[in-house]
Amino acid sequence: MDSTAFVDRRHVDFLLHEVLGAERLCRYPRFAEHQRDTFDAAITLAHQLAADKFLSHNRKADLNEPRMVDGKVELIPEIVEAVRAFCDSGFSGALADFDRGGMQLPFLITAMCDAMFCAANAGTIAYPTLARAAANLLEVYATPEQKQLYMQPIVEGRYLGTMCLSEPQAGSSLSDIKTQAAPQDDGTYRITGAKMWISAGDHELGENIVHLVLARIQGAPAGVRGISLFIVPRWRVDESGQRVARNDVVLAGLNHKMGQRASVNTFLKFGESGDCVGYLVGQAHHGLAQMFHMMNEERIGVGLSAIQQSSASYQYSLAYARERRQGRHPDQKDPTAPPVPLIEHADVRRMLLQQKCYVEGGQMLVFYAALLVDQQRDPDETIAKESSQLLELLTPIVKSWSSDYALRANDLAIQVLGGYGYTRDYPVEQCYRDNRINPIHEGTNGIQALDLLGRKALMQDGAALRLLLKRIAATCVEARAIPDLAPLALQLGATAKLAGDTTLAAAQRMAKGDARRVLANAAHYMTLLGHLVVAWGWLRMALTAQRATETATVLDRDFYAGKVQACRHYFATELPLAELAARLVSEAEGSAFEMRENWF
Numbered sequence: 001m002d003s004t005a006f007v008d009r010r011h012v013d014f015l016l017h018e019v020l021g022a023e024r025l026c027r028y029p030r031f032a033e034h035q036r037d038t039f040d041a042a043i044t045l046a047h048q049l050a051a052d053k054f055l056s057h058n059r060k061a062d063l064n065e066p067r068m069v070d071g072k073v074e075l076i077p078e079i080v081e082a083v084r085a086f087c088d089s090g091f092s093g094a095l096a097d098f099d100r101g102g103m104q105l106p107f108l109i110t111a112m113c114d115a116m117f118c119a120a121n122a123g124t125i126a127y128p129t130l131a132r133a134a135a136n137l138l139e140v141y142a143t144p145e146q147k148q149l150y151m152q153p154i155v156e157g158r159y160l161g162t163m164c165l166s167e168p169q170a171g172s173s174l175s176d177i178k179t180q181a182a183p184q185d186d187g188t189y190r191i192t193g194a195k196m197w198i199s200a201g202d203h204e205l206g207e208n209i210v211h212l213v214l215a216r217i218q219g220a221p222a223g224v225r226g227i228s229l230f231i232v233p234r235w236r237v238d239e240s241g242q243r244v245a246r247n248d249v250v251l252a253g254l255n256h257k258m259g260q261r262a263s264v265n266t267f268l269k270f271g272e273s274g275d276c277v278g279y280l281v282g283q284a285h286h287g288l289a290q291m292f293h294m295m296n297e298e299r300i301g302v303g304l305s306a307i308q309q310s311s312a313s314y315q316y317s318l319a320y321a322r323e324r325r326q327g328r329h330p331d332q333k334d335p336t337a338p339p340v341p342l343i344e345h346a347d348v349r350r351m352l353l354q355q356k357c358y359v360e361g362g363q364m365l366v367f368y369a370a371l372l373v374d375q376q377r378d379p380d381e382t383i384a385k386e387s388s389q390l391l392e393l394l395t396p397i398v399k400s401w402s403s404d405y406a407l408r409a410n411d412l413a414i415q416v417l418g419g420y421g422y423t424r425d426y427p428v429e430q431c432y433r434d435n436r437i438n439p440i441h442e443g444t445n446g447i448q449a450l451d452l453l454g455r456k457a458l459m460q461d462g463a464a465l466r467l468l469l470k471r472i473a474a475t476c477v478e479a480r481a482i483p484d485l486a487p488l489a490l491q492l493g494a495t496a497k498l499a500g501d502t503t504l505a506a507a508q509r510m511a512k513g514d515a516r517r518v519l520a521n522a523a524h525y526m527t528l529l530g531h532l533v534v535a536w537g538w539l540r541m542a543l544t545a546q547r548a549t550e551t552a553t554v555l556d557r558d559f560y561a562g563k564v565q566a567c568r569h570y571f572a573t574e575l576p577l578a579e580l581a582a583r584l585v586s587e588a589e590g591s592a593f594e595m596r597e598n599w600f
C-alpha cells in the first residue's frame with residue numbers, strides 16, 4: 001500500500017462534493033472567501049500530514065505508552081513533532097475567525113481534515129482536537145478577557161486544553177460530581193476535587209493547558225442545576241499572558257489503556273494544597289448546559305474517529321484480500337490450479353462488503369451531521385432552525401451507531417486477514433483496540449440510547465423526528481423514479497413509517513407510567529433509528545451514483561456500481577434488523593427488565 005492509501009480519497013470527494021454539495025457552503029457570508037479549491041487543498045494537506053507525521057508513529061506510540069517520570073508525563077518525541085506540525089499548519093485554528101488568525105473553514109471541511117488524522121493515528125490527534133473543542137466553547141461563553149488569555153493561544157496552537165467532567169464516583173451520572181468551587185473576594189474561585197479519566201490531562205506539548213472543569217459553587221443546589229464551569233489553567237498567567245506560577249493541579253496518576261495509547265489519560269487532583277485558582281465561565285449553575293457545547297462537538301468527533309478507524313482497517317483488509325492467495329472455488333477440483341486471491345471467495349467478499357456498508361454508511365451519517373452544524377448558519381431561518389433540530393436528534397445516533405458498527409467493521413477486518421489479523425504484525429488488531437473506547441466515552445452508548453428514546457425523539461412533540469421522516473420520504477420519492485432503486489425506496493419508506501409508529505407507541509406507553517419498561521428497550525430503539533438513517537444515507541449515495549454513472553469514465557463506473565451494490569447489500573442484510581428492533585420497542589419487550597439480580 002502507498003503511504004496515503006489508508007484513506008480512499010475518491011470516496012471522500014464523492015461524499016463531500018457529489019452527495020453533500022459542500023461547495024454550496026461558500027454562499028454563506030462566513031465562508032464567502034472559500035471555494036472548492038481551498039476546501040480540497042486543506043484536505044490534501046491534512047491527508048499528507050497525517051501520512052507523514054501521524055501514521056508514521058502510530059505503532060510506535062502503541063508499543064510505548066506514556067510514562068510518569070518524576071511527576072511528569074513522558075511521551076515519545078514523534079507525538080510532540082506531530083502535534084507541532086498540526087498546529088504549525090494552522091489546523092488548531094481551522095474553525096476560528098480570520099481576525100483571530102484562523103482558517104474560518106466550515107465545520108464539514110474541518111471534520112474531513114480531522115478524518116485524515118483520525119484514520120492515521122486516533123491517539124495523537126486527540127490532543128489538538130480536544131483543545132480546539134475547548135476553544136470553540138470559550139468562543140461562545142467566555143468574556144473577552146478570557147478569550148484573549150485562554151482561547152487565542154489555543155487557536156495559535158500554543159496552548160492545549162481538556163474537558164474535566166468525570167470523577168471516580170461520577171461517570172455517567174454527572175449530577176453526582178463533588179468538585180467544589182469557593183468564591184474569593186477578587187472574583188476568582190478556589191477549586192478542590194479530583195477528576196478521573198482526563199484525556200490529555202498533563203504533558204509538555206504546549207506552553208499551557210486550559211482545563212475546563214465542572215464544579216459546584218459552595219451552597220449550589222444538588223443535581224445538574226448546581227454545576228458551574230471553570231477555566232483552570234495548568235499555569236496561571238498575568239494580564240499580558242505571561243506565565244507567573246504553576247496552578248495547584250497535580251497529576252495523581254496515569255490510566256493504562258487498551259488502545260489509543262498515544263493520548264495520555266490522567267487522574268488529576270485540584271487544590272490539594274488549597275491553591276487552585278479557577279475562573280467562572282458564563283453563568284453560575286449553567287455549567288453543564290455550557291459544557292454540552294463541547295460535548296456535542298466531541299460526540300460528533302467520537303463518531304468521526306470511530307468510523308475513520310474502521311475505514312483504515314477496511315482499507316488494509318481490502319488490500320490484503322486482493323494480494324493473498326488461498327484455496328480455490330468450491331467447484332474447482334484441480335489441486336494443481338493456482339490458488340485464487342482471497343477476494344475471489346464469496347464469504348470474504350461478504351465480509352468486505354459488510355465493512356463497506358458500515359464504514360461508508362457511517363461516514364455519510366457523520367458528515368451529514370457535520371454539514372448540519374454549518375447549515376445552522378444558513379441565511380434562510382427555516383433551514384437554520386431545521387438543521388438545529390435534526391442535529392440534536394442525530395447527535396446520539398452519530399455517536400452510538402458509528403462507534404458500535406465501526407467496531408464490527410474492525411472485527412470483520414481482522415477476520416479477513418485470518419490468523420495474521422490476530423497478530424501484531426498487521427495493523428488491524430490495533431485499529432480494533434484503538435476503537436474500543438468509542439462506545440464508552442462521551443456518554444456511553446447505553447446513555448445515548450436513553451437520551452434518544454427518552455428525550456430527543458419526543459422533544460417538541462416529536463418535531464425533529466417528523467422532520468427526519470419527511471426528509472427520508474423526499475428521498476424515497478426521488479428514488480422511486482429510478483427502476484433499479486424503486487424497491488429500495490419502498491422498503492425505506494415502510495421502515496420510516498414503522499419508526500414513526502413505534503415512537504408513538506413508546507410515547508403512549510411512557511405517558512401511561514410504563515417508562516422504565518419502555519426505556520429498557522432503548523438500545524433497540526437506537527438500532528431502529530440508526531439503521532433507518534444509515535439506510536437513508538445509502539439510498540442518497542446510490543441515487544447520486546446511479547445518476548452519475550451514464551456520463552462516467554470506465555473507472556468511475558465501477559466506483560459508482562460499488563455504491564449501488566453496497567446499498568443493495570445494506571437493504572438486504574441490515575435494514576430488516578430494524579423491523580425486529582421496532583417490534584421489541586413497540587411491545588416493550590420485558591425479558592431483561594423482568595430478570596432479577598438473584599437469577600443470574
Ligand SMILES: Cc1cc2nc3c(=O)[nH]c(=O)nc-3n(C[C@H](O)[C@H](O)[C@H](O)COP(=O)(O)OP(=O)(O)OC[C@H]3O[C@@H](n4cnc5c(N)ncnc54)[C@H](O)[C@@H]3O)c2cc1C
Pocket residue numbers: 162163164165166170171172173196197198199200257265437440441442443444445446447
Ligand atoms: C479512555 C477514556 C478517556 C476519557 N476521557 C475523558 C475526558 O477527557 N474527560 C472526562 O470528563 N471523562 C473522560 N472519560 C470518562 C468517560 O466519559 C466515562 O468513562 C463514561 O462517561 C462512563 O462513566 P464510567 O466509566 O464511570 O462508567 P459508569 O457510569 O459506571 O457506567 C458503567 C456501565 O453502566 C451503564 N450505566 C450507568 N448508568 C446508567 C443508567 N443510568 N442507565 C443505564 N445504564 C447505565 C453504562 O452505560 C455502562 O455500560 C474517559 C474515559 C475513558 C475510558
